[in-house]
Amino acid sequence: MSTAIPLSLPDITDAEIRAVVETLRSGRLSIGPRLEDFERLVAQRAGRAHAIGVSSGTCALHLALLALGIGPDDEVITPAFSFVASANCVEYVGARPVFVDCDPRTLNMKKSEVERKITAKTRAIIGVEVFGNPAGMNELVALSAKYEIPLIEDSAEALGGRIGNEPVGAFGRVAAFGFYPNKQITTGEGGMIVTDDDRLAANCRSLRNHGRPSESMESGSGTGSWLNHERLGYNFRLSELAAALGAAQMRRLDELIEARQAVAEAYTRRLMGNPDLMLPSVEPDTFMSWFVYVVRLSDRYTPDDRAEIIEGLRRHELGASDYFPPIPLLPYYRLKYHYRPGDFPIAESVSGRTLALPFFTRMTERDVDTVCQTLELIMTRTTFRRD
Numbered sequence: 077m078s079t080a081i082p083l084s085l086p087d088i089t090d091a092e093i094r095a096v097v098e099t100l101r102s103g104r105l106s107i108g109p110r111l112e113d114f115e116r117l118v119a120q121r122a123g124r125a126h127a128i129g130v131s132s133g134t135c136a137l138h139l140a141l142l143a144l145g146i147g148p149d150d151e152v153i154t155p156a157f158s159f160v161a162s163a164n165c166v167e168y169v170g171a172r173p174v175f176v177d178c179d180p181r182t183l184n185m186k187k188s189e190v191e192r193k194i195t196a197k198t199r200a201i202i203g204v205e206v207f208g209n210p211a212g213m214n215e216l217v218a219l220s221a222k223y224e225i226p227l228i229e230d231s232a233e234a235l236g237g238r239i240g241n242e243p244v245g246a247f248g249r250v251a252a253f254g255f256y257p258n259k260q261i262t263t264g265e266g267g268m269i270v271t272d273d274d275r276l277a278a279n280c281r282s283l284r285n286h287g288r289p290s291e292s293m294e295s296g297s298g299t300g301s302w303l304n305h306e307r308l309g310y311n312f313r314l315s316e317l318a319a320a321l322g323a324a325q326m327r328r329l330d331e332l333i334e335a336r337q338a339v340a341e342a343y344t345r346r347l348m349g350n351p352d353l354m355l356p357s358v359e360p361d362t363f364m365s366w367f368v369y370v371v372r373l374s375d376r377y378t379p380d381d382r383a384e385i386i387e388g389l390r391r392h393e394l395g396a397s398d399y400f401p402p403i404p405l406l407p408y409y410r411l412k413y414h415y416r417p418g419d420f421p422i423a424e425s426v427s428g429r430t431l432a433l434p435f436f437t438r439m440t441e442r443d444v445d446t447v448c449q450t451l452e453l454i455m456t457r458t459t460f461r462r463d
């Protein structure tokens with residue numbers, strides 16, 4: 077029964093390899109036409125006027141906060157249940173992250189909980205589409221409008237999804253994508269900011285490029301010289317190699333999403349009847365761009381059981397992982413803000429029981445079956461041994 081099936085695997089074809097090799101041969105390895113092409117493709121997909129490529133999803137969030145002018149003494153609302161970068165970006169600018177517990181079903185922040193945490197110091201709301209699920213984004217847009225607090229959409233896990241006709245990346249005043257190799261498309265490392273706001277876009281372009289005037293992309297060119305640094309900037313640029321890879325992946329996005337959807341459906345069909353597993357749910361009118369396939373064990377299973385199940389799957393050479401620990405309980409946040417177990421009960425309960433299964437475009441039905449059969453066997457053994 078044991079086959080090596082990793083947790084994730086990028087889908088790279090000859091088209092991507094050709095694009096990267098052509099870039100190498102072109103002699104232009106940074107700030108060039110590949111980045112412009114990649115940015116245009118992502119902007120189009122997200123239905124936004126501007127896209128600014130950067131070196132990671134984390135950099136995209138960091139620059140979005142800087143460009144919005146968020147800093148010390150400000151508060152930013154962000155989910156307790158997300159990847160750590162959704163909160164770290166707030167720390168980078170010296171502001172305070174205000175954590176909100178998640179909805180037990182969608183795993184995204186609940187509007188009522190967000191509203192409860194708004195104060196006179198709140199300068200932004202970071203709405204994350206957890207595991208690619210855009211559920212609740214419209215409600216966050218409404219809150220953002222009501223209180224005139226910008227919504228930063230953290231779409232690092234959700235490229236290609238939509239609610240009705242509204243694409244992911246179009247809900248926030250600004251949105252951030254990430255292209256790490258387990259994502260729907262990859263550039264190895266990389267990220268993208270999208271927005272309709274001209275000033276914000278110009279700020280982000282400047283900030284990613286050492287604070288040069290935003291139009292100054294070439295040595296000695298145009299109105300601003302290459303050595304004119306108008307503000308404290310960063311080098312968060314995305315190389316032409318990464319952008320060429322990203323553009324080739326973007327041209328295959330629909331195909332990649334479709335393949336991921338087929339794997340998700342195969343898992344759901346196979347595991348649907350198991351009373352000890354809660355499967356991911358998709359809201360009506362929502363098109364989910366699947367990032368991971370994460371199941372939740374029933375409360376018969378403790379976090380220790382879950383660890384044993386993950387170990388068991390790995391012993392069979394099947395990728396498995398927990399996903400995610402609540403951010404406020406990670407050592408940095410716990411020590412700095414004195415959070416304690418019990419402060420975010422839903423995120424804690426969910427995160428003690430979640431289990432990410434192997435998930436990538438090229439998984440076959442047989443792979444899915446191998447994973448599910450092994451998982452169910454180990455689950456039975458775990459409770460049997462304990463009870």
Ligand SMILES: Cc1ncc(COP(=O)(O)O)c(C=O)c1O
Pocket residue numbers: 132133134135158159161162204230232233254255256266267
């Ligand atoms: C929700 C979320 N935000 C931000 C990021 C950061 O992206 P990156 O790893 O490209 O820095 C990730 C990455 O996995 C993520 O899942």
